[in-house]
C-alpha cells in the first residue's frame with residue numbers, strides 16, 4: 001500500500017486495497033497459510049512532518065493444529081497504528097510494516113479447538129475422530 005504524502009487532504013484520507021499474500025512473501029509459512037487476498041483499510045492523517053496511519057487488516061487463513069495436525073480456516077483480523085516522519089511529496093510504502101505486523105500476530109501455538117484430543121503418540125490416530133486400539 002502506497003501513500004502519496006502530497007495527496008493527503010486536510011481531513012485525512014481513506015485507503016482501501018486488497019493485497020495478495022504472495023506479494024508480502026507470506027506464502028512460505030507452514031503454520032498459517034493465507035488463502036484469500038488481505039483486505040487492507042487505512043485512515044491516514046498528516047500533522048506537520050508526520051503521518052498517522054490507522055490500519056485494519058482482514059483476511060481468512062488456514063491454520064494447522066499443533067496437536068492433531070488437521071487444517072482449519074479462521075478469520076485473521078488485526079488493527080494497528082503506524083507513525084512515520086515524512087518529507088513533502090514522499091511516497092510511503094507500507095507493505096513491509098504490514099508484513100511485520102502480520103508475522104508478529106502469528107499465534108505461538110495453534111490449536112483447532114480448546115478440547116482437541118490430538119493424535120495418539122503410539123499409532124497416530126486422530127483422537128478427535130475416534131479412539132484407537134492402543135491401551
Ligand SMILES: [Zn+2]
Pocket residue numbers: 065066067068069070111112113116117118
Ligand atoms: Zn486439533
Ligand SMILES: [Zn+2]
Pocket residue numbers: 120121122123124125132133134
Ligand atoms: Zn493409538
